[in-house]
Amino acid sequence: xxxxxxxxxxxxxxxxxxxxxxxxxxxxxxxxxxxxxxxxxxxxxxxxxxxxxxxxxxxxxxxxxxxxxxxxxxxxxxxxxxxxxxxxxxxxxxxxxxxxxxxxxxxxxxxxxxxxxxxxxxxxxxxxxxxxxxxxxxxxxxxxxxxxxxxxxxxxxxxxxxxxxxxxxxxxxxxxxxxxxxxxxxxxxxxxxxxxxxxxxxxxxxxxxxxxxxxxxxxxxxxxxxxxxxxxxxxxxxxxxxxxxxxxxxxxxxxxxxxxxxxxxxxxxxxxxxxxxxxxxxxxxxxxxxxxxxxxxxxxxxxxxxxxxxxxxxxxxxxxxxxxxxxxxxxxxxx
Ligand code: NDP
Numbered sequence: 582x583x584x585x586x587x588x589x590x591x592x593x594x595x596x597x598x599x600x601x602x603x604x605x606x607x608x609x610x611x612x613x614x615x616x617x618x619x620x621x622x623x624x625x626x627x628x629x630x631x632x633x634x635x636x637x638x639x640x641x642x643x644x645x646x647x648x649x650x651x652x653x654x655x656x657x658x659x660x661x662x663x664x665x666x667x668x669x670x671x672x673x674x675x676x677x678x679x680x681x682x683x684x685x686x687x688x689x690x691x692x693x694x695x696x697x698x699x700x701x702x703x704x705x706x707x708x709x710x711x712x713x714x715x716x717x718x719x720x721x722x723x724x725x726x727x728x729x730x731x732x733x734x735x736x737x738x739x740x741x742x743x744x745x746x747x748x749x750x751x752x753x754x755x756x757x758x759x760x761x762x763x764x765x766x767x768x769x770x771x772x773x774x775x776x777x778x779x780x781x782x783x784x785x786x787x788x789x790x791x792x793x794x795x796x797x798x799x800x801x802x803x804x805x806x807x808x809x810x811x812x813x814x815x816x817x818x819x820x821x822x823x824x825x826x827x828x829x830x831x832x833x834x835x836x837x838x839x840x841x842x843x844x845x846x847x848x849x850x851x852x853x854x855x856x857x858x859x860x861x862x863x864x865x866x867x868x869x870x871x872x873x874x875x876x877x878x879x880x881x882x883x884x885x886x887x888x889x890x891x892x893x894x895x896x897x898x899x900x901x902x903x904x905x906x907x908x909x910x911x912x913x914x915x916x
Pocket of ligand 1: 589590591592593594595614615616617620621651652653654674675676701702703740742757839
Protein backbone atom coordinates (compact mmCIF):
# COMPACT_ATOMS: atom_id res chain seq x y z
CA UNK A 582 0.00 0.00 0.00
CA UNK A 583 1.42 3.42 -0.90
CA UNK A 584 1.77 5.98 1.87
CA UNK A 585 -1.23 8.34 1.65
CA UNK A 586 -0.21 11.99 1.91
CA UNK A 587 -2.10 15.19 2.54
CA UNK A 588 -0.58 18.54 1.60
CA UNK A 589 -1.06 21.36 4.09
CA UNK A 590 -0.51 24.43 1.94
CA UNK A 591 -1.06 25.01 -1.78
CA UNK A 592 2.46 26.29 -2.22
CA UNK A 593 5.29 26.91 -4.65
CA UNK A 594 7.65 24.41 -2.99
CA UNK A 595 5.06 21.64 -3.27
CA UNK A 596 4.38 22.65 -6.89
CA UNK A 597 8.04 22.81 -7.89
CA UNK A 598 9.46 19.85 -5.96
CA UNK A 599 7.45 17.98 -3.38
CA UNK A 600 4.42 16.75 -5.34
CA UNK A 601 6.70 15.02 -7.82
CA UNK A 602 9.02 13.83 -5.05
CA UNK A 603 6.23 12.21 -3.05
CA UNK A 604 4.93 10.44 -6.15
CA UNK A 605 8.36 9.34 -7.32
CA UNK A 606 9.07 7.95 -3.85
CA UNK A 607 5.95 5.80 -4.17
CA UNK A 608 3.55 7.95 -2.14
CA UNK A 609 0.01 8.93 -3.15
CA UNK A 610 -1.31 12.46 -2.63
CA UNK A 611 -4.94 12.22 -1.61
CA UNK A 612 -5.77 15.75 -0.49
CA UNK A 613 -4.58 19.33 -0.29
CA UNK A 614 -5.58 22.02 2.18
CA UNK A 615 -5.65 25.68 1.22
CA UNK A 616 -7.36 28.44 3.17
CA UNK A 617 -8.85 29.56 -0.15
CA UNK A 618 -11.54 27.35 -1.72
CA UNK A 619 -10.80 28.56 -5.26
CA UNK A 620 -7.01 28.32 -5.03
CA UNK A 621 -7.22 24.89 -3.39
CA UNK A 622 -9.58 23.57 -6.09
CA UNK A 623 -7.47 24.95 -8.93
CA UNK A 624 -4.32 23.52 -7.36
CA UNK A 625 -5.92 20.09 -6.86
CA UNK A 626 -7.10 20.04 -10.47
CA UNK A 627 -3.73 21.12 -11.83
CA UNK A 628 -1.90 18.33 -9.99
CA UNK A 629 -4.53 15.58 -10.14
CA UNK A 630 -5.13 15.59 -6.38
CA UNK A 631 -8.57 14.04 -5.70
CA UNK A 632 -9.68 16.33 -2.84
CA UNK A 633 -9.24 20.00 -1.91
CA UNK A 634 -10.28 21.07 1.58
CA UNK A 635 -10.11 24.28 3.58
CA UNK A 636 -9.58 22.96 7.09
CA UNK A 637 -7.43 20.47 8.95
CA UNK A 638 -10.21 18.19 10.18
CA UNK A 639 -11.41 17.52 6.64
CA UNK A 640 -7.82 16.86 5.55
CA UNK A 641 -7.26 14.39 8.40
CA UNK A 642 -10.61 12.75 7.65
CA UNK A 643 -9.46 12.04 4.09
CA UNK A 644 -7.52 9.05 5.39
CA UNK A 645 -3.98 10.37 5.26
CA UNK A 646 -1.02 8.59 6.87
CA UNK A 647 1.30 11.59 6.61
CA UNK A 648 1.11 15.32 5.97
CA UNK A 649 3.56 17.63 4.30
CA UNK A 650 3.36 21.07 5.93
CA UNK A 651 4.59 23.90 3.70
CA UNK A 652 2.51 26.88 4.74
CA UNK A 653 4.15 30.11 5.88
CA UNK A 654 6.17 29.57 9.00
CA UNK A 655 3.86 31.09 11.60
CA UNK A 656 1.21 28.48 10.68
CA UNK A 657 3.42 25.41 11.16
CA UNK A 658 2.92 25.01 14.91
CA UNK A 659 -0.87 24.69 14.90
CA UNK A 660 -0.84 22.42 11.84
CA UNK A 661 1.89 20.10 13.09
CA UNK A 662 0.49 19.77 16.61
CA UNK A 663 -2.99 19.02 15.23
CA UNK A 664 -1.59 16.36 12.88
CA UNK A 665 0.37 14.75 15.70
CA UNK A 666 -2.70 14.71 17.93
CA UNK A 667 -4.57 12.99 15.09
CA UNK A 668 -1.83 10.31 14.99
CA UNK A 669 -0.53 11.45 11.57
CA UNK A 670 3.17 11.52 10.63
CA UNK A 671 4.57 14.95 9.75
CA UNK A 672 7.14 16.27 7.34
CA UNK A 673 7.40 19.99 8.03
CA UNK A 674 9.17 22.73 6.14
CA UNK A 675 11.97 24.79 7.60
CA UNK A 676 12.18 26.95 9.58
CA UNK A 677 10.01 24.80 11.82
CA UNK A 678 8.43 27.89 13.32
CA UNK A 679 9.10 31.52 14.12
CA UNK A 680 9.74 30.95 17.84
CA UNK A 681 11.55 28.27 19.80
CA UNK A 682 8.58 27.66 22.05
CA UNK A 683 6.39 26.86 19.03
CA UNK A 684 9.02 24.50 17.62
CA UNK A 685 9.44 22.79 20.99
CA UNK A 686 5.67 22.26 21.19
CA UNK A 687 5.75 20.64 17.74
CA UNK A 688 8.60 18.28 18.61
CA UNK A 689 7.02 17.35 21.95
CA UNK A 690 3.59 16.76 20.38
CA UNK A 691 5.10 14.38 17.80
CA UNK A 692 7.11 12.57 20.49
CA UNK A 693 4.03 12.20 22.67
CA UNK A 694 1.93 10.87 19.79
CA UNK A 695 4.72 8.54 18.64
CA UNK A 696 4.55 9.85 15.07
CA UNK A 697 7.54 10.44 12.81
CA UNK A 698 8.53 14.07 12.49
CA UNK A 699 10.90 15.26 9.79
CA UNK A 700 12.21 18.71 8.87
CA UNK A 701 12.60 19.29 5.14
CA UNK A 702 16.28 20.30 5.21
CA UNK A 703 16.80 18.89 1.72
CA UNK A 704 20.55 19.60 1.52
CA UNK A 705 21.27 16.61 3.76
CA UNK A 706 20.24 14.51 0.76
CA UNK A 707 22.81 16.01 -1.60
CA UNK A 708 25.48 13.64 -2.93
CA UNK A 709 28.02 16.47 -2.58
CA UNK A 710 27.32 17.03 1.10
CA UNK A 711 26.98 13.32 1.92
CA UNK A 712 30.42 12.77 0.35
CA UNK A 713 31.88 15.65 2.41
CA UNK A 714 30.44 14.18 5.60
CA UNK A 715 31.84 10.73 4.76
CA UNK A 716 35.32 12.08 3.93
CA UNK A 717 35.48 14.07 7.17
CA UNK A 718 34.25 11.05 9.11
CA UNK A 719 36.96 8.90 7.52
CA UNK A 720 39.62 11.26 8.90
CA UNK A 721 41.10 12.19 5.52
CA UNK A 722 41.21 15.92 6.30
CA UNK A 723 42.35 15.33 9.88
CA UNK A 724 40.79 17.54 12.53
CA UNK A 725 38.39 20.09 10.97
CA UNK A 726 39.33 23.60 12.10
CA UNK A 727 37.26 25.94 9.98
CA UNK A 728 34.40 26.01 7.50
CA UNK A 729 32.95 28.48 5.06
CA UNK A 730 29.48 28.49 3.53
CA UNK A 731 28.41 30.80 0.71
CA UNK A 732 24.67 30.47 0.28
CA UNK A 733 24.06 33.56 -1.78
CA UNK A 734 21.86 33.64 -4.83
CA UNK A 735 19.05 35.67 -6.27
CA UNK A 736 15.55 35.21 -4.89
CA UNK A 737 13.39 34.57 -7.99
CA UNK A 738 10.66 37.13 -8.66
CA UNK A 739 7.84 34.66 -7.96
CA UNK A 740 9.24 34.13 -4.44
CA UNK A 741 9.59 37.83 -3.69
CA UNK A 742 6.46 37.85 -1.53
CA UNK A 743 6.18 37.26 2.25
CA UNK A 744 9.91 36.33 2.48
CA UNK A 745 10.85 39.97 1.90
CA UNK A 746 8.21 41.78 3.87
CA UNK A 747 6.22 39.84 6.44
CA UNK A 748 8.00 39.48 9.79
CA UNK A 749 5.15 37.43 11.29
CA UNK A 750 5.66 34.79 8.57
CA UNK A 751 9.41 34.66 9.26
CA UNK A 752 10.74 36.91 6.49
CA UNK A 753 14.44 37.44 5.87
CA UNK A 754 17.53 35.62 4.67
CA UNK A 755 18.37 34.24 8.13
CA UNK A 756 15.17 32.25 8.67
CA UNK A 757 15.20 31.21 5.01
CA UNK A 758 18.88 30.39 4.34
CA UNK A 759 21.03 30.52 7.50
CA UNK A 760 18.70 27.91 8.95
CA UNK A 761 19.69 25.52 6.11
CA UNK A 762 23.41 26.22 6.59
CA UNK A 763 23.14 25.50 10.30
CA UNK A 764 21.58 22.12 9.65
CA UNK A 765 24.01 21.34 6.85
CA UNK A 766 27.11 22.12 8.91
CA UNK A 767 25.85 19.99 11.80
CA UNK A 768 25.34 17.18 9.28
CA UNK A 769 28.70 17.49 7.53
CA UNK A 770 30.81 18.18 10.62
CA UNK A 771 28.91 16.04 13.14
CA UNK A 772 29.54 18.87 15.57
CA UNK A 773 27.23 21.19 17.48
CA UNK A 774 27.02 25.00 17.14
CA UNK A 775 27.42 26.85 20.44
CA UNK A 776 27.59 30.60 19.72
CA UNK A 777 26.89 32.91 16.79
CA UNK A 778 27.70 36.51 15.83
CA UNK A 779 25.82 38.04 12.92
CA UNK A 780 25.78 41.22 10.86
CA UNK A 781 22.88 41.86 8.51
CA UNK A 782 22.44 43.83 5.31
CA UNK A 783 19.44 45.43 3.65
CA UNK A 784 20.30 46.27 0.08
CA UNK A 785 16.80 47.47 -0.77
CA UNK A 786 15.29 44.21 -1.95
CA UNK A 787 13.66 43.41 1.40
CA UNK A 788 11.40 45.79 3.28
CA UNK A 789 12.97 48.13 5.79
CA UNK A 790 14.10 46.33 8.93
CA UNK A 791 14.33 42.91 7.22
CA UNK A 792 17.70 41.50 6.14
CA UNK A 793 18.16 40.39 2.54
CA UNK A 794 21.68 39.14 3.35
CA UNK A 795 23.60 38.17 6.48
CA UNK A 796 27.11 37.24 7.50
CA UNK A 797 27.49 34.98 10.54
CA UNK A 798 30.34 33.45 12.52
CA UNK A 799 29.64 30.27 14.44
CA UNK A 800 31.80 28.59 17.06
CA UNK A 801 31.23 24.85 17.29
CA UNK A 802 31.70 22.62 20.35
CA UNK A 803 34.99 21.24 18.97
CA UNK A 804 36.34 24.80 18.65
CA UNK A 805 35.81 24.87 14.86
CA UNK A 806 34.95 28.31 13.48
CA UNK A 807 32.55 28.68 10.55
CA UNK A 808 31.56 31.71 8.57
CA UNK A 809 28.40 31.88 6.52
CA UNK A 810 27.19 34.34 3.94
CA UNK A 811 23.53 34.07 3.08
CA UNK A 812 21.69 36.31 0.70
CA UNK A 813 18.87 36.85 -1.77
CA UNK A 814 20.52 39.60 -3.75
CA UNK A 815 23.45 38.34 -5.81
CA UNK A 816 22.61 36.96 -9.25
CA UNK A 817 26.01 35.57 -10.13
CA UNK A 818 27.54 34.31 -6.92
CA UNK A 819 28.89 30.76 -6.83
CA UNK A 820 27.60 28.85 -3.82
CA UNK A 821 30.03 26.73 -1.87
CA UNK A 822 30.98 24.88 1.28
CA UNK A 823 34.61 24.56 2.33
CA UNK A 824 35.97 22.64 5.29
CA UNK A 825 39.61 22.97 6.25
CA UNK A 826 41.30 20.41 8.49
CA UNK A 827 44.77 19.69 9.83
CA UNK A 828 45.49 17.20 7.01
CA UNK A 829 43.33 18.37 4.13
CA UNK A 830 40.64 20.66 2.77
CA UNK A 831 37.34 20.07 1.04
CA UNK A 832 35.98 22.46 -1.58
CA UNK A 833 32.36 21.98 -2.63
CA UNK A 834 31.22 24.36 -5.34
CA UNK A 835 27.84 25.26 -6.88
CA UNK A 836 26.37 22.95 -4.28
CA UNK A 837 23.48 24.85 -2.68
CA UNK A 838 20.73 25.03 -5.33
CA UNK A 839 17.61 22.89 -4.99
CA UNK A 840 18.45 20.83 -8.08
CA UNK A 841 21.08 18.10 -7.67
CA UNK A 842 24.40 19.80 -8.29
CA UNK A 843 27.90 20.40 -7.06
CA UNK A 844 31.50 19.43 -7.50
CA UNK A 845 33.76 18.35 -4.67
CA UNK A 846 37.55 18.56 -4.50
CA UNK A 847 39.69 17.04 -1.76
CA UNK A 848 43.09 18.69 -1.38
CA UNK A 849 45.75 16.91 0.69
CA UNK A 850 49.52 16.40 0.62
CA UNK A 851 48.83 14.07 -2.35
CA UNK A 852 47.34 16.91 -4.43
CA UNK A 853 43.81 17.57 -5.63
CA UNK A 854 41.32 14.75 -6.04
CA UNK A 855 37.95 15.30 -7.77
CA UNK A 856 35.38 13.25 -5.89
CA UNK A 857 32.99 11.32 -8.13
CA UNK A 858 29.40 12.13 -7.14
CA UNK A 859 26.19 10.26 -7.89
CA UNK A 860 23.69 13.15 -7.99
CA UNK A 861 20.07 12.31 -7.16
CA UNK A 862 16.98 14.44 -6.50
CA UNK A 863 17.26 15.63 -2.87
CA UNK A 864 13.55 15.76 -2.22
CA UNK A 865 12.88 12.25 -3.54
CA UNK A 866 15.68 10.90 -1.38
CA UNK A 867 14.21 12.71 1.63
CA UNK A 868 10.69 11.36 1.10
CA UNK A 869 12.02 7.81 0.60
CA UNK A 870 13.85 8.03 3.92
CA UNK A 871 10.71 9.44 5.53
CA UNK A 872 8.67 6.48 4.24
CA UNK A 873 11.32 4.15 5.66
CA UNK A 874 11.12 5.91 9.03
CA UNK A 875 7.32 5.47 9.00
CA UNK A 876 7.94 1.76 8.44
CA UNK A 877 10.23 1.68 11.49
CA UNK A 878 13.48 1.77 9.51
CA UNK A 879 15.70 4.59 10.76
CA UNK A 880 14.89 8.26 11.11
CA UNK A 881 14.22 10.99 8.55
CA UNK A 882 17.46 12.63 7.31
CA UNK A 883 16.62 15.71 9.38
CA UNK A 884 14.36 15.08 12.36
CA UNK A 885 12.11 17.42 14.30
CA UNK A 886 14.90 17.80 16.85
CA UNK A 887 17.31 18.78 14.05
CA UNK A 888 14.82 21.39 12.86
CA UNK A 889 14.59 22.74 16.40
CA UNK A 890 18.37 23.17 16.54
CA UNK A 891 18.62 24.88 13.14
CA UNK A 892 15.85 27.25 14.21
CA UNK A 893 17.72 27.96 17.47
CA UNK A 894 20.78 28.93 15.41
CA UNK A 895 18.74 31.25 13.16
CA UNK A 896 16.97 32.91 16.07
CA UNK A 897 20.29 33.37 17.89
CA UNK A 898 21.66 34.98 14.69
CA UNK A 899 18.74 37.42 14.61
CA UNK A 900 19.29 38.22 18.28
CA UNK A 901 23.00 38.80 17.69
CA UNK A 902 22.27 41.12 14.76
CA UNK A 903 19.90 43.10 16.96
CA UNK A 904 22.07 43.37 20.05
CA UNK A 905 25.49 43.54 18.41
CA UNK A 906 26.60 40.80 20.82
CA UNK A 907 27.52 37.15 20.34
CA UNK A 908 24.51 34.93 21.13
CA UNK A 909 24.50 31.53 22.79
CA UNK A 910 22.63 28.83 20.88
CA UNK A 911 20.17 26.77 22.89
CA UNK A 912 16.94 24.96 22.07
CA UNK A 913 15.76 24.98 25.68
CA UNK A 914 14.92 21.27 25.32
CA UNK A 915 16.87 18.37 26.78
CA UNK A 916 17.53 15.74 24.14
P1 NDP B 1 4.16 30.06 -0.84
O1 NDP B 1 4.35 31.52 -0.82
O2 NDP B 1 4.00 29.37 -2.13
O3 NDP B 1 2.88 29.65 0.04
C1 NDP B 1 2.79 29.99 1.42
C2 NDP B 1 1.32 30.20 1.79
O4 NDP B 1 0.85 31.37 1.14
C3 NDP B 1 0.45 29.06 1.30
O5 NDP B 1 0.27 28.12 2.30
C4 NDP B 1 -0.83 29.72 0.83
O6 NDP B 1 -1.87 29.57 1.75
C5 NDP B 1 -0.48 31.20 0.71
N1 NDP B 1 -0.58 31.55 -0.71
C6 NDP B 1 -0.01 30.92 -1.77
N2 NDP B 1 -0.35 31.52 -2.92
C7 NDP B 1 -1.14 32.56 -2.57
C8 NDP B 1 -1.82 33.55 -3.30
N3 NDP B 1 -1.75 33.58 -4.64
N4 NDP B 1 -2.55 34.45 -2.61
C9 NDP B 1 -2.62 34.42 -1.28
N5 NDP B 1 -2.01 33.48 -0.53
C10 NDP B 1 -1.28 32.58 -1.17
O7 NDP B 1 5.33 29.42 0.03
P2 NDP B 1 6.69 28.73 -0.39
O8 NDP B 1 6.46 27.49 -1.17
O9 NDP B 1 7.60 29.73 -0.95
O10 NDP B 1 7.26 28.33 1.07
C11 NDP B 1 6.46 27.52 1.93
C12 NDP B 1 7.30 26.91 3.04
O11 NDP B 1 8.30 26.08 2.47
C13 NDP B 1 8.03 27.89 3.93
O12 NDP B 1 8.12 27.34 5.23
C14 NDP B 1 9.44 27.94 3.32
O13 NDP B 1 10.43 28.35 4.22
C15 NDP B 1 9.61 26.50 2.89
N6 NDP B 1 10.49 26.30 1.74
C16 NDP B 1 11.43 25.29 1.79
C17 NDP B 1 12.25 24.99 0.75
C18 NDP B 1 13.16 23.83 0.81
O14 NDP B 1 13.85 23.58 -0.19
N7 NDP B 1 13.22 23.07 1.88
C19 NDP B 1 12.22 25.82 -0.48
C20 NDP B 1 11.15 26.80 -0.48
C21 NDP B 1 10.34 27.02 0.59
P3 NDP B 1 -2.94 28.37 1.58
O15 NDP B 1 -2.12 27.13 1.51
O16 NDP B 1 -3.76 28.49 2.79
O17 NDP B 1 -3.65 28.61 0.28
